[in-house]
Amino acid sequence: MSLQRRLILFFVVIVVVPLAAAGFIVQRLVVEEVGARSAMALGPALDAVSVLFNERSEALPNVVRNVVEPRLLASRLASDDPEAVDVFLEDVLPDAPHVDFLVVSEGERILGGAFDKAYFVDGFDRPSAQEIAGAGPVGPGFAKVDVPFAAADGRTGTIVAGFWLDRGILVGTRDDDIDLSLSVEDTVVASTLGLARPVRVSPSFGEEFETTLDEEVTARARPIGTDGRVAVLASTSRAPGAAISGRVLWSILGILVLAVLATSILAFMLARLITRPLEELALGAEAVSEGRFDHRIPVRSRDEVGRVALAFNDMTARLRGTITELHNSRDLLQRAVRRVGEMLRSTHDMTQMLEAILDTAADAVDSDAAVLWRFTPNRNELYPAHTRGMSGDEAHRMRVGEGVAGLVAERAVKVILPSPSMTVRPSRNEPAYPMVVAVPLYSRDRVVGVVTVYRRDEGRPFTSEDLDAVFFLAEQGGVAIENVLLHEEARRLSLTDGLTGLYNRRYFQMQFRQLLATAVRFERPFSILMLDLDHFKVINDLYGHQRGDAILIEFAERVSGTLREIDTFARYGGEEFIALLPETGLAGGVSTAQKILEVIRNQPFGGRDEDSIDLTVSIGIACFPDHGESFATLVEAADQALYVAKQEGRDRAASAGAPPSGLRLA
Numbered sequence: 111m112s113l114q115r116r117l118i119l120f121f122v123v124i125v126v127v128p129l130a131a132a133g134f135i136v137q138r139l140v141v142e143e144v145g146a147r148s149a150m151a152l153g154p155a156l157d158a159v160s161v162l163f164n165e166r167s168e169a170l171p172n173v174v175r176n177v178v179e180p181r182l183l184a185s186r187l188a189s190d191d192p193e194a195v196d197v198f199l200e201d202v203l204p205d206a207p208h209v210d211f212l213v214v215s216e217g218e219r220i221l222g223g224a225f226d227k228a229y230f231v232d233g234f235d236r237p238s239a240q241e242i243a244g245a246g247p248v249g250p251g252f253a254k255v256d257v258p259f260a261a262a263d264g265r266t267g268t269i270v271a272g273f274w275l276d277r278g279i280l281v282g283t284r285d286d287d288i289d290l291s292l293s294v295e296d297t298v299v300a301s302t303l304g305l306a307r308p309v310r311v312s313p314s315f316g317e318e319f320e321t322t323l324d325e326e327v328t329a330r331a332r333p334i335g336t337d338g339r340v341a342v343l344a345s346t347s348r349a350p351g352a353a354i355s356g357r358v359l360w361s362i363l364g365i366l367v368l369a370v371l372a373t374s375i376l377a378f379m380l381a382r383l384i385t386r387p388l389e390e391l392a393l394g395a396e397a398v399s400e401g402r403f404d405h406r407i408p409v410r411s412r413d414e415v416g417r418v419a420l421a422f423n424d425m426t427a428r429l430r431g432t433i434t435e436l437h438n439s440r441d442l443l444q445r446a447v448r449r450v451g452e453m454l455r456s457t458h459d460m461t462q463m464l465e466a467i468l469d470t471a472a473d474a475v476d477s478d479a480a481v482l483w484r485f486t487p488n489r490n491e492l493y494p495a496h497t498r499g500m501s502g503d504e505a506h507r508m509r510v511g512e513g514v515a516g517l518v519a520e521r522a523v524k525v526i527l528p529s530p531s532m533t534v535r536p537s538r539n540e541p542a543y544p545m546v547v548a549v550p551l552y553s554r555d556r557v558v559g560v561v562t563v564y565r566r567d568e569g570r571p572f573t574s575e576d577l578d579a580v581f582f583l584a585e586q587g588g589v590a591i592e593n594v595l596l597h598e599e600a601r602r603l604s605l606t607d608g609l610t611g612l613y614n615r616r617y618f619q620m621q622f623r624q625l626l627a628t629a630v631r632f633e634r635p636f637s638i639l640m641l642d643l644d645h646f647k648v649i650n651d652l653y654g655h656q657r658g659d660a661i662l663i664e665f666a667e668r669v670s671g672t673l674r675e676i677d678t679f680a681r682y683g684g685e686e687f688i689a690l691l692p693e694t695g696l697a698g699g700v701s702t703a704q705k706i707l708e709v710i711r712n713q714p715f716g717g718r719d720e721d722s723i724d725l726t727v728s729i730g731i732a733c734f735p736d737h738g739e740s741f742a743t744l745v746e747a748a749d750q751a752l753y754v755a756k757q758e759g760r761d762r763a764a765s766a767g768a769p770p771s772g773l774r775l776a
Contacts, residue, residue, distance in 0.1 A: 116399050124433075125373045130366055152318065152330040155288040155344040159280065163253065163334055163342075166208045166273055168655075170255040174271045177206045183214070183269075184261035187221065195222025206271065210278075211252070213270040215243045221267065229277035233307045234299040236274075243270050248335025250294040251275050275340060276300040291323065291343040293331075298323065298343070313341050325349060398426060460591070467551070467587035468496050468561065474583055475576040477563035479541060481505050482551070483515045484559045492519055492560065499564075506539040513537025515560045518548045522557050525549075526577045547572045549581040552588040561587075607681040609659055610666040618680035618688060622741050625692055629734055637699030639689040640730040640748035641669070641706070644760040646685040649723065661715050661723065668709050673702070688745070696733040696765060703729045703763035711761060726761035728752055737766040 186194040199212040203224045206212070213223040223239040230236065230251060237251050247253060254272025261267075273279065277300045280290040291301035291311075298309040303324050311321050313331030321329055329345035397405035405426060407419045464482055472480035479499035483492040486507075492515055494505035511520040513536050518525055525534065527546040536546065543564035551559040561584050565572065605617040613621075629636050643665065650658040662685065669687065670679055678690040691699055706729065714722035730752030732738065737747040747766035755764040 122370055122373045126366055126369050129369055130362070134362065151288050152328075152344040152346065155290060156330060156332045156342060159290060159342045159344075160332060160334070162279060166279075167247070167253055167255070169208065170271050170273075171257055173206050173209055174212075174255070174257045174269055177202045177209075178212070178257075178259075178269055180259055180261075183259065184265075187214075187261055187265060187267075193222075196224060198222070199224035208273055209271050210273040211239075211242065211254075211271070213239045213243055214267060215239075215270060216265065216267040218244070226274070228274040230274075230299050231301060231305045231308050234294075234297075242272065243268070246335070248275075248340050250339065251292075251299055253335070275334070277302060280342075287346060289323075289327070289345050289347075291345065292334075293341050293343060295339050303345075311343065313343060315341070320348070321345075398429070404430065463587070463591060464496050464559075467584065468498055470587075471561050471580045471583045472498050472563055474579045475547065475563055475572065477547075478566050479504075479543065479564040481515070481541065481562045481564075482559055483519065483562065485510075485519070492516060495559070500541055504541045508537050508539040513540045514546055514548045515540060515562055518550050518560045518562075519557060522550045524577055524581055526572050526574070528571065544568050545570065545572055547577050547580050549577070549584045551584050551591075553591040558588075558591065610663050610681050612666050612670070612687070613678060613680040615680060615682055615688075618678060618682070618690065619741060621678045621690055625690060626734070626739075626741070628692075630739075634693055635695040635734055635736075637691040637694045637696065637702075637731060637733045638744050638748045639691065639699060639703055639706075640682070640732075640745070640752045641687040641689065642728050642752055642756070643685040644726045644728055644756075646725075649725070653721075653723070657720075660717075661725065664715055665710070665725075665727075669706055672705050672709050688748075694733075696731065696736060699731045699733060700763065700765065703731055707761065707763060728755040728760045729763040730755060731763055731765040733765070 183195075183198065186198040191197075195214050199214065199222055203209065203212055203226065210226040210228065211224065214221040220239045220243060225236070225239075228236045228251070234251065237245075237249060242249065242252060242254060245252075245254070247255065252272050252274055254270050257269045257271065259267055259269055275292050280292065280300065280302050289302045291298045291303065291305075293299065293311055293313060296311055296313070298305060298311055301323065305324055309323055311323070313319070313321075313329070315331050315333060318328055318330050321327060323345060326348045327345035328348055329343050331341045331343045334340045334342055393407075407422050409416050409419045409423070464484075468480050468482045471477075477499070480497070481494050481500075482496040484495040485491070486493060489510070491507055491509055493507040497505060508516055510516050514525050514527065514534055516537065517523065517534050525532065525546070525548040527534070527536075528544070536542070540562075541564055543566055545565035545568065546562060548560055548562040550557045551561055561580060563572075563580060605613060607614045625636055628634065643661075646658065646661075649661060662681075666679070666681070666687070669689070673679055673689060673691075676692055680688055680690075682688040689702075691702060694702070707727065710725060710727045714724050716722045730748040730750065732744045732747035732751060734744060738744040751764045751766040755762050758764065
């Protein structure tokens with residue numbers, strides 16, 4: 111191969127290969143990030159449907175009692191008109207909020223019914239009154255509740271009220287970017303996608319999966335009801351991700367084509383200047399083709415050959431500098447891309463995340479030093495959380511609004527110094543470098559810090575491209591910080607009860623396993639208390655669920671104040687709570703239960719300007735190893751003891767089995 115062709119190929123490869131690798135890596139990261147952001151919205155969409163379903167289901171009994179007058183219903187039942195009950199139900203149905211159908215049955219006989227229009231997929235027939243009356247709380251295409259009634263003439267029956275699980279319940283909770291569907295036994299019967307016919311799906315609960323509705327989608331599913339026949343699906347189209355991937359790919363290919371053309375033209379021009387029929391030039395060209403760019407051609411004349419020699423020497427010097435810059439740029443680009451990838455994947459270590467942000471920004475613009483400033487808790491001062499390339503006494507705490515970093519923190523602006531358009535001066539608490547770039551660091555649309563990079567050499571000022579590069583990397587760092595915060599929040603929510611702030615059943619089981627292992631090893635006892643508020647349903651019916659929630663919160667605070675720091679207190683479900691008492695035998699469990707009984711009964715519940723409510727609690731006590739040696743047996747024993755306390759009149763504690771001599775239970 112000739113020298114001219116080798117030079118052309120060399121220049122094309124050294125420029126295009128790093129550019130292609132970086133482009134395809136960026137393309138993959140962009141597509142993955144777009145897909146991840148779309149999938150993150152699926153869980154909240156399912157939560158919204160579940161909340162709406164639960165609210166409507168819980169409200170059904172009260173709605174029936176409010177709109178169906180037993181006396182009027184009895185008169186219609188006594189009427190000789192066979193359509194009297196239908197007419198009565200059609201009259202009251204519009205007054206029943208969020209109720210789509212009412213059916214009156216006597217045993218297996220349907221006495222009458224009224225139905226609103228259902229919006230199912232074409233091909234799925236609305237359930238009949240007989241199907242609704244004979245189904246459980248959740249059936250194919252509906253959710254219902256059975257409310258018994260007794261007529262004045264002694265006749266008894268059931269009022270069935272419910273709502274359709276159709277497109278109507280989905281539209282009220284739908285996000286613009288998320289579509290919702292309802293499936294019955296793996297067949298989609300209602301959807302916001304406007305399906306023309308029922309579609310078969312195989313939902314996978316608890317994780318994302320890919321399926322086909324009217325198009326390829328990424329979806330998550332959650333069952334509704336207890337039998338698992340009905341499920342709600344949240345889905346997002348995969349088409350936007352594919353479109354973005356295609357646009358990014360075509361952009362990269364276009365850049366590569368231009369780079370190849372530009373590099374080929376430049377290489378061809380240089381090769382023509384080099385390839386002259388002279389021995390020295392041939393030797394010089396051979397040296398350049400071998401990569402020895404420090405080779406110099408002696409200049410022996412001022413004629414054309416001499417000028418070619420001068421040009422060749424100048425070219426080799428420039429090539430040496432260009433190659434060095436290309437290598438440096440490639441190394442910086444590789445480090446920046448690698449750090450961005452590590453930063454986006456690392457969702458557990460905030461310190462490592464912030465250090466990666468600072469190092470990536472510093473490497474991207476070849477700076478001599480860098481500082482990541484963070485706010486103090488009251489957000490009126492900044493302090494240097496992480497530094498690079500400087501000693502510990504070059505940066506100090508300073509007020510927000512002071513100096514370059516303070517200005518960026520206060521106004522959320524980007525700063526590059528020196529700049530003819532800005533008169534800001536660095537603070538004495540900032541590093542004393544003449545060249546500065548400072549950008550805000552965002553997380554959840556809020557400034558959480560400032561990234562500053564510095565250069566000592568005044569002959570190498572920062573450019574607007576450097577400013578944009580640092581700001582871009584800071585934006586990616588903000589996304590990574592949000593991932594860390596979301597991970598920490600999700601972990602906290604998975605272990606605590608959202609209403610009372612107590613631990614939930616999952617955390618209680620984790621603590622039980624650890625305590626059981628310790629108790630078995632060292633032969634130490636521990637106790638379990640199962641607590642249940644007496645007549646709590648009456649409180650919800652009389653005062654409403656909002657007042658009931660406030661009572662549950664106050665109850666949790668009172669009991670928590672009675673227990674020790676080493677005890678574990680958790681909400682077990684509804685108005686049921688459970689306590690784990692380490693190093694506590696049956697006598698200690700009884701003593702603790704008595705304290706709780708007194709704390710609850712001695713002071714009414716309620717705040718200022720609220721009616722006081724007197725409440726009591728029933729407690730079941732079980733002890734390891736007397737009443738069991740596993741989670742299931744001990745909890746069952748405590749639950750049975752709680753049942754005994756309820757049967758004996760409530761407001762008391764009872765232990766599992768017969769108590770030892772000398773112990774007396776309330």
